[in-house]
Amino acid sequence: MERFQDENKWLGSFGDIINVKCPQCGSQAVVKRIFKSERYYSDSRVLECKNCYYSIKEGTVKYSATVDTYCCNNEDKIQFKSQLLNEKPNKIKLKCPICNEIKEFKPAITEVPFVLNTDNTAAREFSFNAELWYQKEFSRSIFWAYNLEHINYLERYIKADLRERNNNGSTNGTMISRLPKFVKEAKNREKLLKILEKWKK
Ligand SMILES: [Zn+2]
Ligand SMILES: [Zn+2]
Numbered sequence: 001m002e003r004f005q006d007e008n009k010w011l012g013s014f015g016d017i018i019n020v021k022c023p024q025c026g027s028q029a030v031v032k033r034i035f036k037s038e039r040y041y042s043d044s045r046v047l048e049c050k051n052c053y054y055s056i057k058e059g060t061v062k063y064s065a066t067v068d069t070y071c072c073n074n075e076d077k078i079q080f081k082s083q084l085l086n087e088k089p090n091k092i093k094l095k096c097p098i099c100n101e102i103k104e105f106k107p108a109i110t111e112v113p114f115v116l117n118t119d120n121t122a123a124r125e126f127s128f129n130a131e132l133w134y135q136k137e138f139s140r141s142i143f144w145a146y147n148l149e150h151i152n153y154l155e156r157y158i159k160a161d162l163r164e165r166n167n168n169g170s171t172n173g174t175m176i177s178r179l180p181k182f183v184k185e186a187k188n189r190e191k192l193l194k195i196l197e198k199w200k201k
Helices: 148-161 188-201
Strands: 003-005 017-021 027-034 045-048 055-057 061-069 078-081 092-095 102-105 107-114 134-138 141-147 160-166
Touching: 003 148, 078 092, 102 134, 134 188, 141 148, 141 188, 148 188
Parallel strands: 003 160
Antiparallel strands: 017 027, 027 045, 045 055, 061 078, 061 107, 092 102, 134 141
16 A cells, blocks of 8 residues: 655745746746745746757846837828837837938837736746646646656655645645645546656656
8 A cells, every 4th residue: 555645845845947848949948946035936037948048037028119200301200119129229220211211210118028928728837927848638627747856746646545644844835735636536546647657758
């Protein structure tokens, strides 16, 4: 008989490195904690992909530049809005449709906080809203894990015939105590273990 005793780990115990899907190339990437602050949620993170070298820091801001001004004596303005840019441009070269001259204009800059896609069909981490790498739809919910360590811990729990709480530690915030019902149900055991096994390959 396999026995599992809650080690009182909370979700954050597994969250220093989270495997995610790269928002640029779709390969496996990571969201890493930087460890500058002592606190899990206030510490900042970085998303890095080894496949396409995409990298972005938490709190990144992008810029949108707009030009809305007169050039010649014409009553029509020159209007322009840029895509999201990584740097603030000082000047933007535009061709005036009236006099056909190319001139430099000083744009107005708006800061736009960077966020990834926010659709709710996938499980995502909280810093960049990046899709978790290990996730699968399961009985109208999503079964997911942050990384291999998390997978191994879940596996030990799901395999166990005897599951024990451990009241010495912080009891109501443990990862195990917050698992959704479908993960705890015996009828789902074999299916869930198969998913975990696949993820480990
Ligand atoms: Zn990538
Ligand atoms: Zn002009």
